[in-house]
Amino acid sequence: MTNETIQTTPVTKYHAALTLVETVESHYTHFIPTTRHLSGQRQATQPHAQAIEAIIDTAFWTSLRREEGLAPRISLAFLSPEQAMQPLLFGQRLELTTKNLTKIAPGVERPGIHLGVWYEEGELYVWGTTRQLPYSCFVVDVTEPGVLVIKHKRGEGPVKFKNMAVLIGEKVKVIDESSAHLPDCPTLVTSLLGLEPSSSWNDPINALVQVAISIRAHRHGGALLIVPSGTDAWHESIVHPILHLIEPPFYGLSELMKQDLSTKVKRQWQEALQEAVDTVACLTAVDGATIIDDEYELIAFGAKISRPVGKGPVEQIVVTEPVMGSKASVVHPTQNGGTRHLSAAQFVHDQQDAIALVASQDGRFTAFAWSPCEEMVQAHRIDTLLM
Template sequence: MLSEPTYLAARMVAPALAVHFAQHWAAAARLSAVPLAPPPPAALIEAVIDVAFWASLRREEGRPPRISLALLAPEDAVQPLRFAHQLRLTPQALIKLAPAVEQPGIHLGIGEDDKGLYVWGTATHIPPVCFVLEVVEPGLLVAKHRRADGFGKFVNVAVLRGDQVRVVDEENLGLADCPVLRESLPAITLSSSATAGSGPTVEVLLELARAMRAHGRGGLVLLVPTGSDAWQESIVQPLSYPVAPAYDEVATLLAEPDHTQRDWQDTL
């Protein structure tokens, strides 16, 4: 039995998230042969968000928890690490487990039985469209899931910061919906299309920008011509971290035949 949640934002956003995951699960089930974890109902989503939120406000040895929760059964994960005994999903349990799962890509597996929610272990490989809740910092949670098409790692669905809830607008996620942004990009060939029917076009500049945004500390990409150092006259000298010889990994990646797999994008 699920306890009564007390985090109001969880109750506000849970129905919309349940609809999102149900719709995406149905679409992924039609297009993919990969086994999928069942879409969670609103009550389950609300309960997980509630516990994670209150856990985010606590500290263990002076440090707030940074954890990722995946709502799925052990059978739905690939080579999961299972605890000998299930742990009830409580804020106290999460802050105790947090130091062991802070590394990116490690998720605490969350299940449900007649007693409520519990932590069954950890997983590093989860199926597409599996509900994932990341505790980023105190009071800041992000609901997301792996992309069903394999293009990119995760797609954010909702961001909760205290009593503020922001559901990501799926209708305006693509570059095609941002003509001003696209026109602002340099008119150079830094994109590559995979073979016909194998997947979406990879926009290298956007993938680089996405990777830079991931750490949340800002950054700048400067595109310069080859065979000339004249551009250095516009840069404050000396450069703090010059790279020599020129880094050509992007060109190497573009020469590969398949640019739709996640490993290719991870290399960027």
């Protein structure tokens, strides 16, 4: 993109948009050279500073408007019509304004639809929509009033985007990729940060990533316990009888994950995987915890967590978040959330080879795992990675 000046006419500047320009530019400066080996991938144009600021600014003010009483939920992607595959082109381009975005929002709010934004003679405009984006394409999602997710396209795997930052009003949360290099960082978090080679999107851990995303999406809150297969030790931490025991266990997700790589790249397999993922995730909305083993066999749902006889209550946990500027803090479990969070922390405290995922109705999402380095339960706040 050239250094020509892009004209924008926002009523009031959104300060957070300006603060993020350097972050996004720096991200692309370091990211693009590492992806040049992907010669078979269509590469997007790196966004210019003025385009970054203008798109974020306009998206934010659009998020605060209403159309027929509803808040806009749209996705803006920076690419030309020529860079898109099978684009839907508007007969007349739209100026990038809050008014135009609000009016068109009801027709483009479904997941996977992106409004294409490009420039000509220094002016940004919306040219149409597309469902397929080139690699590294800059995207701004309006998820709810005052909340934006800044991301880029990173492939065609189960998790297609890599979050760079989340904006909540004037609060800016920039994703800290270096947190994945901490000795106790779970593979789930590393996977969400997108620091593995692209082939790893076929690894089993990404089924867990998809389950986490699906749990958060149903917005009922929920808890998922992942226990080791081949052992019954975790039974000591569950109230018996288990009301909703699955007999025999549901093998749908497990069988799909065991299929070979040549099958996993097919659309039919991916659709079947999403159905199996949603089957597990939906059950977490039921009061109690859903239980699967590390081979993805569904064991039970609605299970009640209890402290084993002779075990003491969990007294402290270490809380982390993969966000720049955040520091690990040791707190009492009750300071980290409600009943679900406390129960999950107790479960992992007693069953140190297990993992617990907990979603709140407000969108907070925490992964609990035992930290050998800290010798206590570690609570990883990962909602910024799932949006």
